Amino acid sequence: MFQTLMYGVPSGCSFGSIVALEWLGEPYRLCRIEMPGVVQSDAYCQINPVGETPTLVTATGERISESMAILHHLGARGIGKGLSFAQGTREFDRLNQVLAFLNTSFFAAFGPLWYALEHGVEGSDKDALRAYGAAKVTKAHADLEEILGNKDWLLGDRRTLADAYFVGIARWTKHHDVVDRRDYPGLQRLFEKLEADPAVRFAHAVERGETAVSGGGFLGEVSLDDILRQQVLAA
Template identity: 70%
Template sequence: MDPILFYGVPSGCSFGSIVALEWLGRPYRLCRVAMPDVVTSDAYCRINPVAETPALITAEGEVIAESLAILNHLGALSLDRGLSFPQGTRGFDRLNQMLAFLNTSFFNGFSPLFHILEHEVEPGARAALRAYGAAKLAKAHADLEAMLGDGPWLLGDQRSLADAYFIGVARWTEYHDVLDRRDYPGLQRLFEALERDPAVQFAHAIERGEAPPPGPAFRGEISLDDALRQPRAG
């Protein structure tokens, strides 16, 4: 069975896992999950009871949730691609540290701002949440800019799965006018380089519903109902 990645639309952080799958070139299928309606449905909660994307059904029928777990799983299967590293090595520790920062400090900076978009909030609380989110994002961008330094990629000279995850989250600034990424020239350079990448352009097309034809890696989309019928490990 081909692995199945459940990705959220619109603009889920699962975008990074799609990019990673394309970079790794291993066969996979995709299942589109609309947020918030389908992701919170009883059907999808049979895949991930936390009601979040991404989730992955592996070739063995195991279900893995959370971006970090999925990316580390995928990377371990494709060490020959140079996008991840064997556990216990310095490279793995650096990658895991960067992924952890992106998943906590960087991702979390957007949380107050998405809360404003998705919920009815009285004006005073709205202003406080917006200021809080802006401050968190400014610090996270400044910290990440310092980590990036002069390197072309987040880990230096070598592209990694951290860059795939970064592009899926960094694009969220377009929804929230609280900072200008151009104030962080290294991150802007990285963002622009990734936006030109064919795998990133592929992921954008997938999210827009313009699914490219199946190929050696991408084997096509599958409905949630059909995905639920796939064999899974007990």
Template identity: 70%
Template sequence: MQPILFYGVPEGCSFGSIVALEWLGIPYRLCRIAMPEVVQSEAYRRINPVGETPALLTGSGAVLTESMAILNHLGSQGIAQGLAFAQGSSGFDRLNAMLAFLNTSFFNAFSPLWHTLEHPGEGNAALVAYGRSLVAKAHAELEAMLDGKDWLLGDRPTLADAYFAGIARWTDVHPVVDRRTYPCLQRLFQRLQDDPAVRFAYAVEHEQSARSAGGFVGHVDLTDVLRLPPA
């Protein structure tokens, strides 16, 4: 069975997993999950009881949740391409550390801002100020890590850059910092915008005509996935 990625719209962090699958070039399908209505539904909770995206139904029929787990699972198939590294190697440790930073400090910096967007009119000025400070701090830290590098880990893209692509665009939704004031980060972001896999992921999210540069073989509905026999 081809793996199925459940990706959240709009603006889900699952964007990075779509980019990763495209870079790997393996056959896969996508299942579109609207947030918050479908992602919190009883039907989707049969896939992920936490009610979050992404989730990955693997080729063996197992379900993986959480971006780090999914990217590390996919990474085992991208070692030869330099997208990931063998567990126990220094490259794996550096990749895991970068993914952890993106998943905690960089991702979570936006959490107060997402809350204010989803719960307007609750006197959220303090939360916005707090979110702005967190986002600025995370951007400054990532800017320092990128100094002198073309990509997050050096001279070639890895799955960390795929994950970054999905989160860095959130400043377009929450304009609390100007990405251009972080030149290394801005250069990386712009480089990724020219990547066919990133352009494909954007088109898929916005239901535009999209040409896969990888192994995408089509969408599948959640109801159809739930009819599949258990592994």
């Protein structure tokens, strides 16, 4: 078996895990999960009872959910490539801190906006959710701009898993149009640099269902049924 990432479309936060897999360069497969339909289906919930993406099925058949857990799992094998750091080091603590901010503050800031969009909220309720979401997204951008400072990447002079996770979330500003990233020149510079990265371009093509040229270990896509059959055989 090969490790397989189950990624959500459209615009799932699993985007960062696809980028991380490309940077890591190990053999992997992808499994496309449509949201909200398939991700909440009984079939997918056999893999992830929470009904969310991403989920990584490892080469030994273990299942790992939540972006932070998946990124740290991949990072443990990517230390030599500069994607992560040895646990117990100052650098690892800093990476964990930035990933936690991206997960609990940057990612979560978009929650009210996604809720209004995906649940068809209208009228004053929609206005209230968008105003609340806009305030949270604005603060998260300002805080992350301070964290980045004058560094080339979120952790310093080399890209890490934090940058992979960032670019998958940062693109959500296009969907909601409540902040202009150009007001945060450091984040805009980082976003543009990442958008030019071959792994990021690959992840965009994968999400759009286009022919995607991998620079890593991508072995192709499999279906949810394929994953379920393999899980039964491995049981």
